Amino acid sequence: MIPFRFLHAADLHLDSRFIGLAHIPPSVRSYLKESTFAALGRLVGVAVQEKVDFVVISGDIYDISDASLQGQLRFQEALQELGRHDIGVFLIHGNHDPLDGPRLTSEPPKHVTVFGSEEPVHAVGYRRSDGKEVAIVSGISYPTAKVTENTALTFHRKQGSSLFHIALLHGNVDGDLQHETYSPCTRRDLIERGYDYWALGHIHTRSILLERPAIVYPGNIQGRSIKETGPKGCYVVDVDEEGGTTLHFHELDSVRWWVKEISIEGLSNEAEWIEAVERAVEEIREMHPQAMSVVRFRLTGRGNVHRLLAEKGAAEDLLAELQRRETMLAERQEYNGLVWTEGFAVESGLAIDREQLLLEDSFLGEMLRIAMRSENNPSELDDLINTALQPLMENQELRKLLSSVGADEKLDWLRQAAELGVTLLNGREDSAEEVANPPYRQAGGQKDEH
Structure with missing residues (x-):
């Protein structure tokens, strides 16, 4: 087998909405809006720098509900840049960008293969250095937004070919309950199809379900809500002479989402609690200095500080102050290291002897x-x-x-x-104010959606 290298990405969601951010200033909103495009630009940069032979994109390039002309034009621009470096592209459409959705009607460039919604066809991937055939690439797109049948069963290896086989599938493997069960299948279904690499999309959490054959979710390239924490990006995959794969993850996101826990246990007053929060903000700034962070703080544990949070609205007041400080940085276009506090999840309680009460x-x-x-x-x-x-x-x-x-x-x-x-x-004092503001609640942000 001829060694080669390719890039696997999915779930670009270009120009889509960020969920759970209320009342953000225009300066911050504009940076967030640009972040999915920035991640796409980094993807192209990785493909060029790592000298990949081709790129595979496993669906959800756009969100049809947010599909903008700008998003489609920026994606075409990225494809053209890859073409200038002789990097081929193979892509499918998923549940958020199905084939029947609104989009520009122009034909894709010659170096781009867009798979249809019928039975997967076999396309050929070439090595850039010498033009040799190195892979058979297959894929299937969503004709509409909801595909509930097991489309993995329609894949089959090309008879008589000893080339490395790659399958592009946008679906839910083994019933991940956090996502819609579109194109549901099992790992066994994929293994039995005989492919060497399953380039998956749809699940936004990066994971390698199996090493051989490789069954891989790269996750999305840019987190867009508090449910999408941690580094986001793509995989560069090296295939050796034996058909083995080595995966290298590359971060692409310019906005990183965090959930950080702060315990109120041992904190005796409001000043100590504020100091703990401010220290946590600076720790995040130091960990991610080259991009923006969005953080939700989970306030846990038991102690006297809880009454300040439950009755006096201390969390709301500190949230407003933290956001004011970061807005000043954004207005000066200082986004690297900016830490936007999305809200406080107040999960703390009063200091009690729970075992004795039980x-x-x-x-x-x-x-x-x-x-x-x-x-x-x-x-x-x-x-x-x-x-x-x-x-x-x-x-x-x-x-x-x-x-x-x-x-x-x-x-x-x-x-x-x-x-x-x-x-x-x-x-305790059962005041009307306390009933109206129960101990466990969220200050700031909005209800999580997906």
Whole structure:
């Protein structure tokens, strides 16, 4: 087998919305809007610098709901730049950019292969240095936004060819519950098709499901919400004479998302809590000095500082101040090292002896015991939540909304309710203000979406 090198990317989502950022100033918003294009530019730069023979892109180049003319023109510009360096491109369309969606109707350049929605065809990948055939590349695009059949079963190796076989598939392997189950399949389905490398897209978390044959999700090239934390980018893949693969990850993102935990345990007053948050901001700035960061702080643990967070709105006040400081940097176009605090998830509680309360023969003790049992028993949790929400089920819209609530969110509700019960029933002041501002809540940001 002839050695060669290719780049695998997916889920570019060019010019798509950033989710969960409310009331951001125009200077920050413009930088965020440009970040997906910046990641695309870095992708092209990596392909040129690493001298790859070709590039494969496994779907969701755009979001049809946000598909802008600018996004399509910038992508065409990137393809043209790759063409100037004799780098071929193979691509498919996914659920966010299906073939029936609105787009420019121009023909792709000769060095670009766009796979259709019928049975995968076999295209040839060439080595740039000598023009030799090195790979058979196959792919299948989404004709519409929802593809629920197992399209992996339509792939087949080219008979009689000993070349390295690459398959481009945009789908959900082994039922990842965090994403829609479009083009669902299993690892066994992929292995049995006989391909050497499955270039996957759709799941935004980078992962190598299997090394041989290689089954790979590169993740998206730019995180766009608090659910997409950590480095984002692409893989450069080296194929050796034996058909083995070596993968090198390259970071492409210019905006990095973080979730950072800060415990209030051991903090005696508001000043110490503020100092802990400010120190965490500077630590993130030092870890990622060449780009912008967006962070959500999870405030955990138990202590006296919790009452300041629950009753006096300290989290909201500090959030406003942190954002004001970073806005000043953005207005000076100082985006490298900028740390935008998206919000505080207040998951802390009052200082209590929980073990002693669990032993008490009291209403509070029984409430905590029920909460603990339900937290460890999914069916009991469902029964408890369903009973509590029964009065709301008479409303059709609420019933539809509640039916989509997942297990993690139900567990959060249980913990919030238990913490509020502790606050109100443990001999504390049960003020109306505290009821209106329960201990477990989020300051700033918006409800997570995907």
